[in-house]
Amino acid sequence: MQDVHKRLHKMKMLHGNDVDAVPFVAADIAQQGSVLCFDEFQCTDVADAMILRRLLEALMSHGVVLVTTSNRHPSELYMNGIQRESFIPAIELLKNRLHVINLNSNTDYRKIPRPPSGVYHTALDAHATSHAQKWFHFLGDPESPEPHPEVQTVWGREIHVPRVSGRCAWFTFDELIGQPTGAADYIELMRSYDAFIVTDIPGMTYRQRDLARRFITFIDAVYESHAKLVLTTAVPLTELFVSRQEIEESLKKQGKTLDPAGSVEDVMSHMMDDLEQNAEKLSKSNLFTGDEEAFAFARALSRLTEMGSKMWVERGMGLENKGGKPERDSWAKTRSRQMEDSM
Structure with a gap:
């Protein structure tokens, strides 16, 4: 969708706002291929929602075959989104023109236990900063480990990267x-760097939902590009997006109390497990504003679990002689696609 927005913007710059650019963009895409595959098909952005129906209609008119995977049935796409009624025709188009096949599994393969890497460090103190510095040296350029700033450009805007060593950004x-960044900025960063360190991450309450959503968008970009991620957080991962106080208040509203001997973290872990099985149920627990938000938060935690594994961190680190060649080849292939996209 970022690519589509870029194409639309370019057309408007060349021909003005009076030209309907969607059919031309669709024709360009159709020329590139007759089958279009989307993994993790979703719509969370009102700008995407406003053009998706017309874009899909135009693509289909050119005979383009659409194959997608999604965590949601088409009827549940863009649930509770801004101006969702304008997106309903896109949903009807998907239901009428595509075959909807349910591939259900109770196994979250990202949560299968793997050797831990120790990527995540809690408590924002000098100890955590020291760990972050060690990871920076490990993931950066060993011959020139001292950090230096860089600037990346996205659609004419500058992204200031304060600390860089080799292909690692901190x-x-x-x-x-905390800056006005979005998906386009994160995608550009993925093309420029292979590893990311993000420090001083606070726990985010209901009042910081905009920050939480932005952070989840960043996590998704890191995961899909197979990049490395090191975090230092003030709270355990299970409490990144919902605070302990919010958990306690939610339990009270359900007529439940927290066992004095029990751990809030245990409750949170249990609730997140339930969330992945039944997001609709928990979306009504006043912890989330809707199904889409509940799914997004659960998926982010699941992906963080996988990215915290030793296998994830070692992929592409030159450990083929220890049996890691398939993982390295997979990582190199994904990263090469990122570089191709940036050309």
Whole structure:
């Protein structure tokens, strides 16, 4: 969708706002291929929602075959989104023109236990900063480990990267997520760097939902590009997006109380497990604003679990002689696609 927005923007710059650019963009895409595959098909952005129906209609009119996977049935796409009624025709188009096949599994393969890497460090103190520095040296350029700033450009805007060593970039949470950044910025960063360190990450309550959503978009970009990720957080991962106080308040509203001997973290872990099985149920527990948000938060935690594994970190690190060649080849292939996209 970022690519589509770029093409639309370019057409408008060349021909003005009076030209309907969607059919031309669709024709360009159709010329490139007759089958279009989307993994993780979703719509969370109102700008995407406003053009998707017309874009899909135009693509189909050129005979393009669409194959997608999604965590949601078409009827549940863009649930509770802004101006969702304008997206309903796109949903009807998907239901009428595509075959919807349910491939259900109770196994979240990202949560299968793997050797831990120790990527995540909690507590924002000098100890955590020291760990982050060690990872920076490990993932950066060993011959030139001293950090230096760089600037990347996205659609004419500049992204300031405060600390860089080789292909590793280091931000504080405020430097990366506290700024008006979005998917286009994160995708550009993935093309420029192979590893990311984000420090000083706070726990985010209901009042920081905009920061949480932005952070999840960043996590998705890192995961899909197979990049490395190191975090230092003020709270355990299970409490990144919902605070302990919110958990306690939610339990009270359900007529439940927290066992004095029990751990809030245990409750949170249990609730997140339930969330992945039944997001609709928990979306009504006043912890989330809707199904889409509940799914997004659960998927982010699942992906963080996988990215914390030793296998994820070692992929592409030159450990083929220890049996890691298939993982390295897979990583190199994914990263090469990122570089191709940036050309």
